[in-house]
Amino acid sequence: MEEIVSKPIDEITWREIEPGGVITEAGNARSYHTGSWRSLRPHYLEEKCIRCWRCYIMCPDAAISPDFTNNRMVWNYDYCKGCGICAYECPVDAIEVREEGE
Amino acid sequence: MPEESKKKILKPLKNFPLEEHIASGHRACQGCAEVLAVRHVLKAIGPEMVLAMATGCMEIISSPYPLTSWNVPWIHVAFENAAAVGSGVEAGLKALRRKGRVPDKEVTVVAMGGDGGTSDIGFQALSGMFERGHKMIYVCVDNEAYMNTGIQRSSSTPFGASTTTSPAGKMSPSGQNTSKKDMPGIAAAHNIPYVATACPSYYSDLMKKVAKAKEADGPAYLHILSVCPTGWRIPPEKAIEYGQLAVDTGIFPLYEVDHGVWKMSRKPKQLKPVADYLKGQGRYRHLDETLIAVIQKGVDEKWERLLKMTEMTGPATSEQPAQEE
Numbered sequence A: 001m002e003e004i005v006s007k008p009i010d011e012i013t014w015r016e017i018e019p020g021g022v023i024t025e026a027g028n029a030r031s032y033h034t035g036s037w038r039s040l041r042p043h044y045l046e047e048k049c050i051r052c053w054r055c056y057i058m059c060p061d062a063a064i065s066p067d068f069t070n071n072r073m074v075w076n077y078d079y080c081k082g083c084g085i086c087a088y089e090c091p092v093d094a095i096e097v098r099e100e101g102e
Numbered sequence B: 001m002p003e004e005s006k007k008k009i010l011k012p013l014k015n016f017p018l019e020e021h022i023a024s025g026h027r028a029c030q031g032c033a034e035v036l037a038v039r040h041v042l043k044a045i046g047p048e049m050v051l052a053m054a055t056g057c058m059e060i061i062s063s064p065y066p067l068t069s070w071n072v073p074w075i076h077v078a079f080e081n082a083a084a085v086g087s088g089v090e091a092g093l094k095a096l097r098r099k100g101r102v103p104d105k106e107v108t109v110v111a112m113g114g115d116g117g118t119s120d121i122g123f124q125a126l127s128g129m130f131e132r133g134h135k136m137i138y139v140c141v142d143n144e145a146y147m148n149t150g151i152q153r154s155s156s157t158p159f160g161a162s163t164t165t166s167p168a169g170k171m172s173p174s175g176q177n178t179s180k181k182d183m184p185g186i187a188a189a190h191n192i193p194y195v196a197t198a199c200p201s202y203y204s205d206l207m208k209k210v211a212k213a214k215e216a217d218g219p220a221y222l223h224i225l226s227v228c229p230t231g232w233r234i235p236p237e238k239a240i241e242y243g244q245l246a247v248d249t250g251i252f253p254l255y256e257v258d259h260g261v262w263k264m265s266r267k268p269k270q271l272k273p274v275a276d277y278l279k280g281q282g283r284y285r286h287l288d289e290t291l292i293a294v295i296q297k298g299v300d301e302k303w304e305r306l307l308k309m310t311e312m313t314g315p316a317t318s319e320q321p322a323q324e325e
């Protein structure tokens, strides 16, 4: 994934806004970290995982990605909102939901 | 050693591209299966597209200025005219291609709206798009109410659902007291090449249908049930499960109409009782047995009608075993 250079609205000044309000960077919403919404955190239990992809497919926030080199799924906590879908849908209970900060 | 050999290997995923066309950082509620539907649809189409989107949750959560979640060309249009703008993009691209002003390559034109944007205010623009025969896809992401503005009923809100403008109470024991508008049926009545219902809970069925819509020789209409934990008042982790239940109870049957031929995509031997789906949803909390029975009857009748349509229009050859010899 490419690095995002855009800043959230509260960090930019009017001088930095393009004429016509044009947004020049596709997908720059990635600079906004929805992970701060989370009160529950999914924990990956790698030993139990059968590598079925279901968590990846069903995550509304695309916060899970495959790591082929290390043969595992990876959670991006910058974006994971803690909805719990991945854990609820995992067929082998390889994801455990715990309180944030626990 | 035995430990190692037992280890499962992560194999590449078939028919589900890794590229994301709607970026993380969008502001959909936790567990939103409407944005999940959008994620799946866009993956099935691929990056060569132009997307015109009516206002509604998906527009609001993806584009708070100066940020955008879109990695594909995306046009935000008014509430009522996604289909009209999509039509213009399709016609415009055709003309520019003919004049050699844009590269001669396939670009899929997509228009998208919520159930309000589709079955209510965008209805006329949509009918016009079908009638004129534009080669494009219209996707309705149906969460069964005007969610973006605070859960008001639409003509796609089912009988029995309580919303802020169809609240259940003494005056109206059922909440919403009319039945859900049959948008896929109305689309099919325009005799367009392809109409299908889908749900991200059955993602591979959904993605196959999107691929068919993309290849259709004219307008295609996809009606996608999009579970909304906020508006349906269910725990977010159950969004996928409720989508499955909607299909398995026959509340939201999966089918397609390919050049006038109706075909069920999932035909369980025995439908689950609708109560399995209704229970646990805050919007149906007020329903008593009598009202649940009314809903069950409606579902059974609709299911029978659908089966009859498949028999009436289906190819006589395929499904039935040969009678002769």
Ligand SMILES: Cc1ncc(C[n+]2csc(CCOP(=O)(O)OP(=O)(O)O)c2C)c(N)n1
Pocket (backbone or CB within 6 Å): B034, B055, B056, B057, B058, B078, B079, B080, B113, B114, B115, B116, B117, B118, B143, B145, B146, B147, B148, B149, B154
């Ligand atoms: C002409 C007009 N009327 C009303 C609105 C306010 N409005 C914006 S989104 C919306 C509801 C959208 O509902 P739906 O299409 O079902 O999409 P959802 O938010 O549920 O995904 C309304 C009423 C508007 N933008 N324009």
Ligand code: SF4
Pocket (backbone or CB within 6 Å): A048, A049, A050, A051, A052, A053, A054, A055, A056, A073, A089, A090, A091, A092, A093, A094, A095
């Ligand atoms: S759903 Fe569970 S088993 Fe499947 S890949 Fe994800 S963690 Fe592993």
Ligand code: SF4
Pocket (backbone or CB within 6 Å): A042, A058, A059, A060, A061, A062, A063, A064, A075, A079, A080, A081, A082, A083, A084, A085, A086, A087, B031
């Ligand atoms: S908890 Fe929800 S947002 Fe977080 S990774 Fe799982 S499915 Fe995605």
Ligand code: SF4
Pocket (backbone or CB within 6 Å): B027, B028, B029, B030, B031, B032, B033, B034, B035, B057, B061, B143, B147, B148, B227, B228, B229, B230, B231
């Ligand atoms: S209100 Fe519903 S459809 Fe809208 S973003 Fe929230 S969960 Fe998704």
Ligand SMILES: [Mg+2]
Pocket (backbone or CB within 6 Å): B114, B115, B116, B141, B142, B143, B144, B145, B146, B147
């Ligand atoms: Mg809606």
